[in-house]
Amino acid sequence: MTASAVDDRRGLRVEDLRVAFEGKAVLKGIDLAVEPGEVLVLLGPSGCGKSTLLRAVAGLEQLTTGRVWWDDDDLTDLPTHLRQVGLVFQDHVLFGHRDVAGNVGFALRVAGASAPSVTHRVAEALEMVGLAGFEGRRVDTLSGGESQRVALARSLAAAPRAILLDEPLGSLDRVLRERLTDELGALLRRLDLAAVHVTHDHDEAFALADRIAVLGDGRIDRIGVPDEVWADPGSVHAARCLGHENLLALDVRGCCALGQLGAGSGTVLLRADRLFLGGATEGTAAVVVSTTRRSGRPVVTVAVGDVEVRVPVEEAMPGLVMGDEVGLVVAEDAVIPLTD
Amino acid sequence: MDTDRPAVTSLPRRLAAVGVVVVPAGFLAVFFVYPVVTIIVEGLGSDGLRRLGELPGRASFRSVAWFTLWQAVVSTVLTILVALPGAHLLARRRFRGKALLRAATTVPFVLPTVVVGGAFLAVFERLGLDDGPMRLTRTVGAILLAHVFFNVAVVLRTVGTFWGDLDPRSGEQARVLGATPWQAFRWVTLPALRPAVAAAASIIFLFCFTSFGVVLVLGGPARATLETEVWRHAVSRGDLASATAVALVQLAAVVATVVATNRLQRRRTVTQRPVRRTSLPRAGIGLLAGNLCLLAVVLGLPVFVLLERSLRRSGAGGGWTVDHYAALADRVSLLPTSALGALGNSLLFAAVAAGLATIVGGLASLVVVHGRRCFARTLDLGMMLPLGASAVTLGFGMLLALDEPPLDLRSSRWLVPVAHALVGIPFVMRTVVPTLRSVDQRLREAAATLGASPARVRREVDGPLAMRALAVGAAFSVAVSLGEFGATSFLPRNPDRLTAPLALFRLLGVPGDALRGQAMALAVVLMALTAVAVLVIEGGRNRGGVKGDW
Known part of the structure; x- marks a missing residue:
């Protein structure tokens, strides 16, 4: 996979990414590539560095070494706000002092968009996640599923090139999670975004992924299309993450x-x-x-x-x-x- | 006391339960409520009303009232501007010496006001700012600087702690959405911090509005606030009627401020979810150095110069000496006793005040935590009042009220520690109450299921923690008492009740170099004694279990 990623210079690419916390290596050399329209699912147990990898791609972690690319642009030294990469956290992190419209329109206002265009695009983004008309709601009156959709709409309204999803469905109950997983998959494919989705749930991974990368101990254990990866996980760790029991x-x-x-x-x-x-x-x-x-x-x-x-x-x-x-x-x- | 148990109590136990409520309530009633009511009654009497009516017409009063207000506002804004970067540093960054910086920045808050006044005078003299075009001595600038010095710790503590508990990912989310670091701060972090900033601002405003010692020492006669006006009328001129009128205005303004800020804060209460802590990013060298320089100049320089001045021979280019410290034992014609005698008085009063505050505050805490709701709430609020009301209200009220039988206590030197204890009690309670409340109820339940009686549970589980909290509270009371100046300055100054801050104030008032060195030496000793109390407080807090709301 790595070889083809280097040949193909489209989309989001990560090369030999390493991150250490207080001297302890958390990511030990990650290579990844995601094309526009593709959903890559990072699968791994908690503490394996999945979230750190997303944060590093977004520019929120100091890299030890490694580079992050979009097409031919080197993003490595670009500050977070200039990367045009969306990030959705597990527990949504909505801005509590703003209503739904204030949250979804945040990126547009930061970018200096005019008030009418903000209103218009907020409505569009809310429509996209099935929350049309929610503009005036206070965020603390939203249910878990609604919060998750608002967080997604907020990231999408910024019109990012790539979107990083850090267990966005992790805090929801099972029934809701399964429904939203399908919706999310359909939406991501329609928008033609390069998407990296992090989860520890193999069912969710298989439901969403074009490709699955299994992460273990700061390295990629196995990467490939879902059927391939499932049929031949390669390592004990990957087999366990993918839901194999025997x-x-x-x-x-x-x-x-x-x-x-x-x-x-x-x-x-x-x-x-x-x-x-x-x-x-x-x-x-x-x-x-x-x-x-x-x-x-x-x-x-x-x-x-x-x-x-x-x-x-x-x-x-x-x-x-x-x-x-x-x-x-x-x-x-x-x-x-x-x-x- | 025990609302959770059926009343199968013996007479002695019931008497004890009554005493637990009556002692603190009585103490508060006699030494605080009665004096304050006296100010109100006299101020609103026929003669008082006439004088009150004259006040707004007097240009001097209007300018004093206006100055009191605006210097408080400007001091508050300045303090927050100076301290916010430091709060960010302490809350959001990792660096070596963080604990030390946190402790060091707390010290100014508890330093006696007169000592701080003296320290700034020393700085101005040292830098040649005591005269000439750049003069700071006896200017508004000096007062504002000192207020910043005092209150930086308030921002670092309240805003810094709150900031540390904020979810850092809010700011990160803003960055991911395209916000620059400044936009992320301005649009996301700052609004989230607003409740804490508002709380800090209202406390600082109140402190600066009621500032007394600093204004008296640094402002000189031309710069008067409502507080110093009360003192000037009552103590310098003996005009109790005018003093009462001004004190009443002051009291009304303080009450209005407290009510208004309480309103604001109730509307803005934000429930915060505890955040999973990740490791903090290392502080950038620029941020660290910038902050340390700022804090060193604002907080460190006065302390340093004070020390240096106390160890130098008077006059230009004087060498090192300890003569000034030795001179503390000498009689000075200006003072009814030697500076050393005043220090002795102060230590004695501090011990008595701490004892009183611990007993009364401890009992009140028991009522607040375990007592009936109505008693608990009344005492909880009531015991805080002396801290909210100004020291001048406290001292002047005592001067006015406690001079007739059966409460002719003005002639007694023990009125001084009583006044100090009133200010110390809130600190004792703000330490003991949260500590008692923090005891995990399940711990008590576990002890009970293991066969411990309720009394035994209290002794085994609550007792040890409560004792440690009381010790911390007592240390606070000692610090408060050692530095108390406002209330004490209203009480008669016989040799046996001259406290060290009062002596220092008189020494600082002497122009020229003659007594300056001795004044600085006295200030250093007072500062050192207070610092010891702070060490005890911080030590007690760090030992775990002891909580505090300040």
């Missing part, structure tokens, strides 16, 4: 209770979509440990020796209860080797 440790001969799964010790991933449950005579003999539902889909946890494996199943497996004996069928391409 990570198996192998012994020196590449074996575990499921048999020989690799050559030598290490960790392998069993892709959930390549696992099947059959009758007790098929595949490897297994015992049902529990059954549950994930996002409405039934999931069965089975034990093979000391190894537990989660298997998503079709609706048609009635009557499975704890202790039932089943057969676990592992498709040949289900085993993906991972690096530690």
Whole structure:
């Protein structure tokens, strides 16, 4: 990916970005490129440097080294307010002393736009996020979802070239988050912005991303289109971030209770979509440990020796209860080797 | 006392509970409310009303009233302008020596007014600004400078603390939206700071409006405020009727100010969410150096020159000497006792005042925290009044009211520490009440479930913290008492009640060099004693647990 990013000089690019806090390295050399119209999702656990990366791109952190580019313009030494890069914080950070119109129109007034044009463009931006007519509302009377939309409208009204979204949906409840995720994705694509979206939620990442970058310990662990990344996460850390659960440790001969799964010790991933449950005579003999539902889909946890494996199943497996004996069928391409 | 428990209390306990309310209420009633009411009653009596009516017609009064107002406004604005960059530095930047800077900038606030007056006189003489075209001595400029010196700490504390708790991302969000650093400050940070700036401004305005010692020492006879007018009429001329009329105007103005600022602040109360703290950016060398220079000139120079002057032989090019300190023990014809004697009086009064303030303030705090709502609110507000009312109102009221049986206390030297205690009590309460309130209720509940009786809970959980808060409050009272000048200057000056600030004021009033060195030495000793009290206060606060609202 990095190579193609350097060739292609369009959009937002970050080269060998490093940031340290009081001598401790937080970002250890990040390379990224996002084109206009593309949504890149940064996925990672809290504290891995996701937010710091966004702040660095926005010019809010002192870089140790590295450069930030837009097309052929070097933004690295440009102060924040001249970068034309929008940033939406997780808890919105609305200006409490101004109403909705005052918040959304802030960038326009700073830029010296005339009052009628501010009014007009504020209305436009509010329309875009589905809050037409909210101009006069005080920001402390808004619900969580409304605040989030106002924050988004405020950033969009500034007409940025790129927009950075720092877990903007993180403080909302699940139902609202899922709805807004879809809306946000549609809006970003319509506006043709280069967007970097930070989250720790893999479902949100898959819903939004054109490409996913998994961040771990200040470095990019894995980057690529969602299906590719999901099918082959590369590292244990990336696999966990992407929502994989069946990570198996192998012994020196590449074996575990499921048999020989690799050559030598290490960790392998069993892709959930390549696992099947059959009758007790098929595949490897297994015992049902529990059954549950994930996002409405039934999931069965089975034990093979000391190894537990989660298997998503079709609706048609009635009557499975704890202790039932089943057969676990592992498709040949289900085993993906991972690096530690 | 205990509203949360059924009244199965014995007679002694009930008497004790009554005493807890009656002692502070009685103290306040006799030594503050009664004197103030006396001013009002006499001021509004038939003779008083006539004099009051004459006041607006007198050009001298009009100019005094106008000067009082505008110097307070200008002092307030200047102080905020000087201190805001420093508040930013303390709240938003990381640098070595931050704790030291914070402590050092607090010292001026608690220095005795007369000492500060003396220090500025010394600076002006040292820089040749005491005469000639650039003269600052006996000018408005001197008064304004001293007011800034005093009140910078108020801004650094109130605005600085508030600023530190503000979400820094608001400003960052503004920057991302295209605002320059200045626009982000002007349009986002400053509006968010407004409640704190308004609070600081109203306190500073009140301090400057009621400023007494500074105006008397630095302003000279030509520069009078309402406060010094009361003193001039009452003490210099013995014209109690005129003094009463001016005091009444002053009282009305102070009450109006307090009411108005309370109104403003209630409208602007902003609830702040605590912010996750990230590490602060390092302070730029320019910002740091600029601030340190400014604060060093405004705050450090007077203290430094005062020290230097006290250690130099009088006259041009004099060498180093400790003679001035030795001379503190000598009798001076001007004073009824030696400066050392005055210092002794001051220390004795400070001890008594601190004791009184701790007992009365401690009891009042108990009522405020644990007592019935009506008592709690009345005492909470009432005990603060002596601090809000001016020192002159306090002293003049005592002079006017407490001279007849059964309250003929003016002849007693112990009236001095009583007056000091009244000013010290608010500090004791502002330390003890928040500390007691900060005790986690769950801690008490946990102790109770472990079998501790309510009395035991109070002793084990609240007791140790309360003792430490009381000690901090006592140190505050000592500092207040050591520096108190306004109220004390109204009480008769027998040898056994001359305090160090009064002695210093008289010494400073002597023109020429003869007694200047001795005055500076006395000022340094007073400053050192106050600084010790501040160290105790800061130490107590840093030890944790002790909260404060000042």
